[in-house]
Amino acid sequence: MTMFESLLIREPRKILEALHQLEESRCKILYVIDDQERLVGTLTDGDVRRWILGGGDMNGIVGEVCNRSHYYVPADYQLAEVKKKMREGDFTSVPVVDDEGYIIDVLFWDDVFGNGEKLKPAQNLKLPVVVMAGGKGTRLAPFTSVLPKPLIPVGDKTAIEVIMNSFAVCGVDDFYVSVNYKSKLIQAYFDELAPDYKVSYLYEDKPLGTGGALHALAGKLEGDLIVTNCDVIIKADYHALVEHHQKENNDITMVVSVRHFHIPYGICDIVDNGQLFSMREKPHYNFMVNTGMYVLRSSMLDLVPKDKFYHLTELIEDVRSRGGRVGVYPISDKAWLDTGEWQQYCETMARLG
Known part of the structure; x- marks a missing residue:
């Protein structure tokens, strides 16, 4: 498949399929075509994210979601005009369409700007990351x-190194790592590694759950921070994640993965005395699953109790009970790599391999 063809998707395709295709495309855009292969959007x-957050059906089709403007x-385009539009819109590609609506070519940024001009780089993420x-x-x-x-090794690096490097390339240079079990090994590893970014430690004298160690940072940070488990690798646009969190004025934004499950059996619903009420043959279900990564407003850390076993899910409930805003940021299942259990670890290794 050529790069041109990889950007095309038909209207009837499922939204989740489109999300997977988008993540594999470095242009971050798909061109939607009808059954006659004419461009429609x-x-x-x-x-896709706005569709899901707006309550749209995750079994919906691309034609319902695409932008038709x-x-x-x-x-007979004018190159100077194309350059102007690409700069203004940060477009990585532009389709060339004939009089009948068929895409006859796609202009890519690197080809249009042959002088080496680069896309406007995203600003560095100026916020700390806490790895639990x-x-x-x-x-x-x-x-x-x-x-x-x-x-635990992930390729030729450790899991935590892969996670921290994914933030470092976005400009993050301030990391906190909560440690308890075999903490000296973790610290020795980073002492030997000597990374370009700063690593500080939140020492737990006893296990404090997925959120208890955050109390040590209460009142010491301003603005927002990212918190992530040490066994999840999230392939997402962190700039877009933080922008979404701030735009929605959330106190906490949870990164969720859209997971599809197929039950290969007939599902029976019963009523009193074991009478069959209904049966669904081999149903399909879609769920949004917590990945273990969050963006937090730093003031929320004041709610974390001192020296107490406390999960981040408890913080979420405490924030909600006080009328705070807790939102979600959906990603596809392929953007979430889990190394926390043997089966998921082996699947991650196969996907990275």
Whole structure:
């Protein structure tokens, strides 16, 4: 499949299929075509996300979601005008359409700006990232009888290094790591690694759950921060995540993965005395699942109790009970790599392999 063809998607395709295709495309846009292969619209991950957050059916089709007010150019386009529009809109590609509505070419940024001009770089993320790494990782035994879970190998790096590097390339240079189990090994690893970013430690004298260690940062940070488990690798646009969090004025934004499940059996619903009420043959279900990554307003850390076992899900409930805003940021299942259990770890290794 050529790069041109990889950007095309038909109207009847499922939205989740489109989300997967978008994540595989470096242009971050798809061109939607009808059954005659004529251009009818464009689709971005932002379009899909707005559809999901607006209550749209995750079994919906691309034609219901796409933007039909899209930018394209005719066959006799003027290069100077194309350059102007691409700069203004940060377009990585522009379709060339003939008089009958067929895409005859796609102009890519690197080809249009042959002088090496680059897209406007995203600003560095000026916020700290906290990696919760104090757990024993018992689901990964016997690996974790020797190594702490953050140091489990993922390719030629450790899990925590892969996670932190994904933020470092976005300009994050301030990390906090909560530690308890085999903490000296984790600290020794980073001492030897000597990364370009700063690593500070939140020491737990006893296990404090997925959120208890955050009390140590209460009153010490301003603005927003990202909190992530040490066993999840999220392939997402972190700039877009933080922008969404701030635009929605959320106190907490939870990154969720859209998961599709197929039950290969007939599902029976019963009523009193075991009488069959209905039966659904091999149903399909879609759920939004917590990935273990969050964006928090730093003032929320004041709610974390001192020296108490406390999960981030408890913080979410405490914020909601006080009338705070807790939102979600959906990503596809392929953008969430889990290394916390053996099956998921093996699947992650196969996907990265």
